[in-house]
Amino acid sequence: MIKAHQINYLHKDFHILDGVDVSLNYGEFLAIVGPNGAGKSSLLSILANEVKYGKQNILFKDKSIYEWEVRELSVHKAKFSQHNSNEIPLQVKDVVMMGRYPYFDSQPRKEDFEAMNKLMYETDVYHLKERDYNTLSGGEKQRVHLSRVMAQLENEIEQKLVFLDEPLNNLDVKHQYKALEIIKKFTNNANSAIVVLHDLNLAAQFADKILLMKGGKVSAYGTPGEVFTSENISHAYNFPCTICPHPVNATPMIIFG
């Protein structure tokens, strides 16, 4: 799906990213975890072709990401940003409809309304659709953007990729699970997802692969079971922790302190 080799990103002599390799297969859910300032968001931005920093070696669907046309790319991949605009003087449904902009010219078609409504149901914002976006709470806004981003990839194309930068910020427990289930369902259809997460236990439960970062470098990569060892984690976060199997689904459970 996406292969990136030796990604470097410098800002004023400071290595934000230093020789990072990423490779993702079709249908995989990759979680990027790590302490603050590890370069998680920067990595995601570069993979999503957001920052143009030199020539990075990134292949998206076996074709260099720079050779893709902007419009074409927008139906194959989408990105959920960490800092979403707080002020959009539109109604919720108009914001979600923006996700369908790559598909229609002047008037939304029937499919566009269907995709919009479907994703608004799934993210539980359908009852807000006539509300002004500006009057929503932080978590509600977050869900509106999630449904916008997922509506963007509601099409016939196979093997799509979604980037999500901390999608769970401001969400309550129920909606955190709902959001991850939407992403998981998406990856079940041979689509892939790269998600920056802070909650290691949620990452362990939902992700297929974990990329643990520290100081702009990959400090561990593999399945949750391989990456989440107390050694790896306490080294990366500089904080003691204990690992035990999750009582319900047997994934690793991380307890800090």
Place this chain on the structure above:
Amino acid sequence: MLVILAIVALYVGVYDFNGVSPFTVLIQFIQGDPNLQLSDKYVIWDVRASRIVMAILVGSMLAVSGTSLQGLFKNPLATGDLIGLTSGATLLAAISIVLGGYFKEYLPEMVQFSLTGIAAFIGALLAMMLVYRISTSGGKTNVVMMLLSGVAITAIGFSITGFLIYISKDEQLRDLTFWNMGSLAAATWTKNIVLAVVVIISYTVLLPKGKALNAMMLGEKDAQHLGINVEKLKKQIVIITALMVGTCVAFSGTIGFVGLIVPYILRLLFKSNYTFILPLSAVCGSILLLVADTFSRSIVQPSELPIGILTALMGGPIFIAILIKFKKSL
């Protein structure tokens, strides 16, 4: 509605057509009626009809330029006159009027003929690029910087225009005063044809951009993820708005606030959904300027009130209303 207003505007005026309604005179003219008096012909076609068409075209362009600038800067206060585009255009137009005589003969004939227009376009474009450079970094516009750089450009323009007025000859002086006041009285069909061409070019590029401007509200990066070529969009808006403002200034002087009033009213009805307000501002701008112009030439008959006074009278309070509404976020 626009058509009805245009017909009403046709009726308003000092000239008396011997009891015949102006509309019938116009129809007679179009049909080429030989009984029509020469003066009737002149007033209906070259004075009134051309002026009405000009009001429609100029009003429409000013409003659309305002709306697209607001989309680009993501702020309802961005309009050609507030951020200095109009001053930039006026300044270069004034320079070309006063100093144009000295270098006119070295230029090709085409350029000579439309020197003021081209100068106004360049002035607007330079002002636009300057303001954008100063106020925007990393895709975020600093509203205060945007308005203040507009103030600075206006101040520079004002002082140089003042100096030009001081050194200019009588005939040039009349031209310059016309720029500063803004008026549609100088309408001719040649000008209208040029305006119409500019309108067609600009609108084919700009009017389908409603979606793109909506997406810009998410931020430039997210707009890019929605398949919008942000860099190209910005360049198009910068050049086309400069073209529209420049042309309007060249033909009708500085008519302020149209680009502020029209989008403000439309926003009250349609929020900031540019897919609606961009095309509607084209129509509503025409209506506004046509009404204002009809008033300006009928309130103090047989004389005329400068149209800028009327638009400023409407625009000032709206400017203040926007400021109050955005008190916290500015």
